[in-house]
Amino acid sequence: MKRSECDIKNLDLADEGLRRIIWADNDMPVLEQIRDKFRREQPLEGMRLGACLHVTAETANLVRTLKAGGADVVICASNPLSTQDDVAASLVRDYDVRVYAIRQIDNDGYYRHLTATAEHKPHITMDDGCDLVSLIHEKYKENMADITGSMEETTTGVIRLRAMEKSGVLGLPVIAVNDAKTKNLFDNRYGTGQSTVDGIIRATDILIAGKTIVVAGYGWCGRGFASRCRGMGANVVVTEIDSVKALEAVMDGFRVMTMDAASEVGDLFCTLTGNKHVIRGEHFAKMKDGAMVANSGHFDVEIDIPVLKKMAKKINNGVREFVDQYTLDNDHRINLLADGRLINLAAAEGHPASVMDMSFATQALCAEYVAKHGSELGNKVYDPPIEIEDTVSRLKLASMHLEIDTLTEEQISYLSDWQEGT
Ligand code: ADE
Numbered sequence: 001m002k003r004s005e006c007d008i009k010n011l012d013l014a015d016e017g018l019r020r021i022i023w024a025d026n027d028m029p030v031l032e033q034i035r036d037k038f039r040r041e042q043p044l045e046g047m048r049l050g051a052c053l054h055v056t057a058e059t060a061n062l063v064r065t066l067k068a069g070g071a072d073v074v075i076c077a078s079n080p081l082s083t084q085d086d087v088a089a090s091l092v093r094d095y096d097v098r099v100y101a102i103r104q105i106d107n108d109g110y111y112r113h114l115t116a117t118a119e120h121k122p123h124i125t126m127d128d129g130c131d132l133v134s135l136i137h138e139k140y141k142e143n144m145a146d147i148t149g150s151m152e153e154t155t156t157g158v159i160r161l162r163a164m165e166k167s168g169v170l171g172l173p174v175i176a177v178n179d180a181k182t183k184n185l186f187d188n189r190y191g192t193g194q195s196t197v198d199g200i201i202r203a204t205d206i207l208i209a210g211k212t213i214v215v216a217g218y219g220w221c222g223r224g225f226a227s228r229c230r231g232m233g234a235n236v237v238v239t240e241i242d243s244v245k246a247l248e249a250v251m252d253g254f255r256v257m258t259m260d261a262a263s264e265v266g267d268l269f270c271t272l273t274g275n276k277h278v279i280r281g282e283h284f285a286k287m288k289d290g291a292m293v294a295n296s297g298h299f300d301v302e303i304d305i306p307v308l309k310k311m312a313k314k315i316n317n318g319v320r321e322f323v324d325q326y327t328l329d330n331d332h333r334i335n336l337l338a339d340g341r342l343i344n345l346a347a348a349e350g351h352p353a354s355v356m357d358m359s360f361a362t363q364a365l366c367a368e369y370v371a372k373h374g375s376e377l378g379n380k381v382y383d384p385p386i387e388i389e390d391t392v393s394r395l396k397l398a399s400m401h402l403e404i405d406t407l408t409e410e411q412i413s414y415l416s417d418w419q420e421g422t
Helices: 011-025 029-041 057-068 085-095 107-118 131-139 141-146 155-166 181-204 220-231 243-251 259-265 305-311 353-376 386-399 409-416
Strands: 048-053 072-077 098-101 124-127 149-152 174-176 212-216 235-239 268-271 292-295 314-320 323-327 333-337
Touching: 011 057, 011 085, 011 353, 029 057, 029 353, 029 386, 048 057, 048 107, 048 131, 057 072, 057 085, 057 353, 072 107, 085 098, 098 107, 107 131, 124 131, 124 353, 131 141, 131 155, 149 155, 149 353, 155 174, 174 353, 181 220, 181 268, 181 292, 181 333, 181 353, 181 386, 212 220, 212 259, 220 235, 235 259, 305 323, 305 333, 353 386
Parallel strands: 048 072, 048 124, 072 098, 124 149, 149 174, 212 235, 212 268, 268 292, 292 333
Antiparallel strands: 314 323, 323 333
């Protein structure tokens, strides 16, 4: 790989990046075992792999695993604010990976990097948000026949892919890694829960205890964030559009109300929905002076920022790093965190390694599965194979030195005999 082919901020940052990659690796024992297996078995030999993921220390360890399995990997960032430049530098210098990722790149640069990854003509793609697969569908249709399969890491990406499947345009098989229990029960819930609190605290230094925190969306991410906030003493309000999830939130002990009503009581608002314009003009107009608004969903569309800009009579950019202050006609100041981009990766370091261990172990094993079985799959969105979930959860338990029980012969026959229970 020629270093001149890469586009990163500064190769001199590589020492720090390497330290962080190794530190994260200490907490990724499942991925480490898969890497050893891949090194021996070379399941990805001869495969070109294009990844569009958050370029973090945890992702670097996934990339190392894919390379150990024989893949020729190119990676670009899946968000302009999430790249860890030191990690990108180390991937190039220490692991000989072609990287296109610079933190705070503009929109043109972001798409230039995606394009370079698509032009690698991957046999397998890995996306976090579906930008790479979308670009390939729009501009590189001719390369699609060579793609054995794709993996998608996040809820937002899976929503886009299912829409493509429904409208009959999906041109390749996709495994929705996000939908693995070994991913969303842990990464979405505990990973997003903790890293969102972390990002908000790093951005603002506020005390969570005693604040009224409005959580928009009660999927796994919202549940995790709500429970972490409650644990730190916040008074949590949940908003939802799904009646079952709303009921769940009520019975989990949270107050549930419309965003309209919540707007008047919240000190801090955080969106985790995967949808657009969840917080709109009519909501900003009702917020208290000093209210803080953040997003932890994949795209920066959950808060209607264009309307906030229009409503503001004064904008003070950078009252603090990651905080812009919008003063409205009623003199109330609304603090927007991290430009409405995913706060946990923009202001903090994303989810901790120990939870990414399971998500990325699932990614690596799905890549192996696609390399072996991709040609048997149709152009659909598939759940990850159950055997992969089983492998990942068992390896994780073993890495924690935990054992579980197994069914006795008597129990197996009881469960399979419909007459015995009566
Ligand atoms: N998504 C959320 N946290 C992440 C992390 N630490 N690395 C990669 N992707 C992530």
